[in-house]
Amino acid sequence: MALGREHELHTRRRGRNLGLGLTLLAFVAVVFGLTLAKIGGGGGMQAFDHAPRSELVPETGK
Amino acid sequence: MTDATTSLSSTQTGEAGFGDYVALLKPRVMTLVVFTAFVGLVVAPGQMHPMVAFTAILFIALGGGASGALNMWWDADIDRVMRRTRNRPIPSGKVREDEALAVGLALSGISVVMLGLAANPFAGLFLAFTIFFYVVIYTMWLKRWTPQNIVIGGAAGAFPPMIGWAAATGGIAVESVLMFALIFMWTPPHFWALALFMKSDYKDAGVPMLTVTHGRPATRRHILVYTVLLVPVALGLALTSIGGPVYLATALVMNAAFVKGAIGIARRTEAQAEADSYKVEKSFFRLSLYYLFAHFGALLVDATLARAGWEVF
Numbered sequence: 510m511a512l513g514r515e516h517e518l519h520t521r522r523r524g525r526n527l528g529l530g531l532t533l534l535a536f537v538a539v540v541f542g543l544t545l546a547k548i549g550g551g552g553g554m555q556a557f558d559h560a561p562r563s564e565l566v567p568e569t570g571k
Numbered sequence: 572m573t574d575a576t577t578s579l580s581s582t583q584t585g586e587a588g589f590g591d592y593v594a595l596l597k598p599r600v601m602t603l604v605v606f607t608a609f610v611g612l613v614v615a616p617g618q619m620h621p622m623v624a625f626t627a628i629l630f631i632a633l634g635g636g637a638s639g640a641l642n643m644w645w646d647a648d649i650d651r652v653m654r655r656t657r658n659r660p661i662p663s664g665k666v667r668e669d670e671a672l673a674v675g676l677a678l679s680g681i682s683v684v685m686l687g688l689a690a691n692p693f694a695g696l697f698l699a700f701t702i703f704f705y706v707v708i709y710t711m712w713l714k715r716w717t718p719q720n721i722v723i724g725g726a727a728g729a730f731p732p733m734i735g736w737a738a739a740t741g742g743i744a745v746e747s748v749l750m751f752a753l754i755f756m757w758t759p760p761h762f763w764a765l766a767l768f769m770k771s772d773y774k775d776a777g778v779p780m781l782t783v784t785h786g787r788p789a790t791r792r793h794i795l796v797y798t799v800l801l802v803p804v805a806l807g808l809a810l811t812s813i814g815g816p817v818y819l820a821t822a823l824v825m826n827a828a829f830v831k832g833a834i835g836i837a838r839r840t841e842a843q844a845e846a847d848s849y850k851v852e853k854s855f856f857r858l859s860l861y862y863l864f865a866h867f868g869a870l871l872v873d874a875t876l877a878r879a880g881w882e883v884f
Contacts, residue, residue: 521588525589539626542626543622543623546621547623549620
């Protein structure tokens with residue numbers, strides 16, 4: 510058997526690598542899609558960026 | 572180089588194809604898990620973002636697949652003996668036992684964490700408990716110890732609609748418990764019908780199936796008893812908030828047919844069954860599959876009608 514010739518084992522291995530690669534890609538896509546859905550459905554998001562936020566100031570003058 | 576070629580081409584070297592790992596997840600069982608979990612999620616009150624719902628179903632299915640892989644890892648010895656399971660990835664030599672264990676554990680962890688993050692922690696924990704129940708309580712403990720293995724172990728297969736419901740609501744309700752009870756009570760007649768016509772498989776493997784420990788006439792009577800007990804559970808679901816006219820009509824028809832089939836099985840002798848190659852038992856087993864899909868399908872139709880504003884009662 511010449512070394513360059515493709516063995517059935519190589520076909521199987523390639524199929525497995527391809528399957529695993531696609532699975533990982535699909536996983537990344539799902540996590541990305543989930544992140545977008547969570548952020549999109551989460552309403553207004555604010556970071557602590559040292560800017561005054563009116564909703565945190567106790568109500569006064571009532 | 573015959574030796575080298577043989578060892579290379581042998582699938583015992585951990586060189587299984589991708590499809591062999593997929594087979595390890597019991598894809599046919601996964602379809603039932605996906606369907607019932609999907610129905611549980613859809614009929615639950617409230618709205619869920621489609622992507623979150625999709626992710627939840629995906630990882631519930633993956634958790635079911637992971638428990639299938641762990642089941643195959645533990646049961647490899649008896650799978651080699653039974654005709655029905657002889658071609659599974661481990662007994663056929665395509666996947667090594669340690670690989671199956673690694674795949675099962677890794678996918679269990681991923682599915683539990685991802686469901687917890689996508690839906691809510693309670694749903695994630697519920698999935699973890701279900702995997703534990705199926706692998707440890709059913710596979711490792713009950714299956715080889717008691718003829719009630721199918722009855723108690725059936726709970727694992729009955730949890731998915733409750734997990735779907737929990738993913739949508741974050742809790743448990745009477746509706747989700749009744750969906751669980753429907754599958755739980757359906758499982759024994761379904762599996763015992765299979766055991767009746769799979770003949771010597773379980774005996775050869777030393778699994779204490781009811782047909783082996785109590786005999787086939789007793790199994791026939793057990794099928795009838797569980798089928799009759801299933802009726803109030805199936806009809807009771809129609810009286811809850813997720814029941815509707817389509818479900819009620821389906822439940823009435825399917826339960827009448829199921830009880831009729833079970834009476835037919837209970838009345839038969841082994842000689843009669845042998846004579847027609849277990850025709851009645853096989854058709855009852857097929858009917859049991861339609862039974863479950865019809866009930867959950869009807870719940871789905873009623874939920875869709877209700878959301879479209881076609882609520883009748």
